[in-house]
Amino acid sequence: MSTIDRPPITPQQYEVLHGGGAEAAEIARQRLSRRRFLRRSMLAIWGLSTAASVGGALYMLYPGLSTGFGGQQTVGSKADFPAEIPAQSKLNEKGVFRVPAARAYIVHLSKDTKFLLNEQNLADQLDAETFVRDKDGTYWVALYQRCVHLGCTVPFRDDCASFKCPCHGSHYNVDGEFIDGPAPRSLDRFQMSFNGDQVVVNTGAINDKVPHPDATTLLIPAPTVACSAGG
Numbered sequence: 001m002s003t004i005d006r007p008p009i010t011p012q013q014y015e016v017l018h019g020g021g022a023e024a025a026e027i028a029r030q031r032l033s034r035r036r037f038l039r040r041s042m043l044a045i046w047g048l049s050t051a052a053s054v055g056g057a058l059y060m061l062y063p064g065l066s067t068g069f070g071g072q073q074t075v076g077s078k079a080d081f082p083a084e085i086p087a088q089s090k091l092n093e094k095g096v097f098r099v100p101a102a103r104a105y106i107v108h109l110s111k112d113t114k115f116l117l118n119e120q121n122l123a124d125q126l127d128a129e130t131f132v133r134d135k136d137g138t139y140w141v142a143l144y145q146r147c148v149h150l151g152c153t154v155p156f157r158d159d160c161a162s163f164k165c166p167c168h169g170s171h172y173n174v175d176g177e178f179i180d181g182p183a184p185r186s187l188d189r190f191q192m193s194f195n196g197d198q199v200v201v202n203t204g205a206i207n208d209k210v211p212h213p214d215a216t217t218l219l220i221p222a223p224t225v226a227c228s229a230g231g
């Protein structure tokens, strides 16, 4: 039996134990309790470390299993997010979709979207803004819902064909590009990818470096409809 199983006893306890009686029985009972406690603690530690190892191995093998905010999230199939051109996007119907669990908007722009840039300039800017070009010619981007001014959740406004922050009025186009207001940059965006026909957003990989666009970087024009402060 190990020293862990057998805690030391005092000389007084030794005498009582060997003398028998109720006091001896109580000491024996306490020693037994301590042994049980130590065994159970060791089993609990072993169980926790085993669970952590198995969890880590599963994550390495299947990173899509991580579902919380800050990890990879499978947010639906491509068919759940029909594409649309910017001006005709409607929240949760076509073009732009809110996914609360990922704190994100999935924006899916039609292949008929008229971009202001061409060829390599367009490809470079899409990369810089974390767009994914799908094999059917459509364009995807996953926008973080948090306003980059002071952190309010930014709603998409069908009446504005754009995002308008209710807190201080920052205004962003449907692709997250800054239009006007106090925000210091365009909306942040998450990495996204496809697993077969499933749409996967990596909420742990954020691009928070999309500056205000200028004439050389602007992807799509601002909407022509006026956007009031209310909504």
Ligand code: FES
Binding pocket: 147, 148, 149, 150, 151, 152, 165, 166, 167, 168, 169, 170, 181, 182, 183
């Ligand atoms: S938090 Fe959005 S404009 Fe200030």
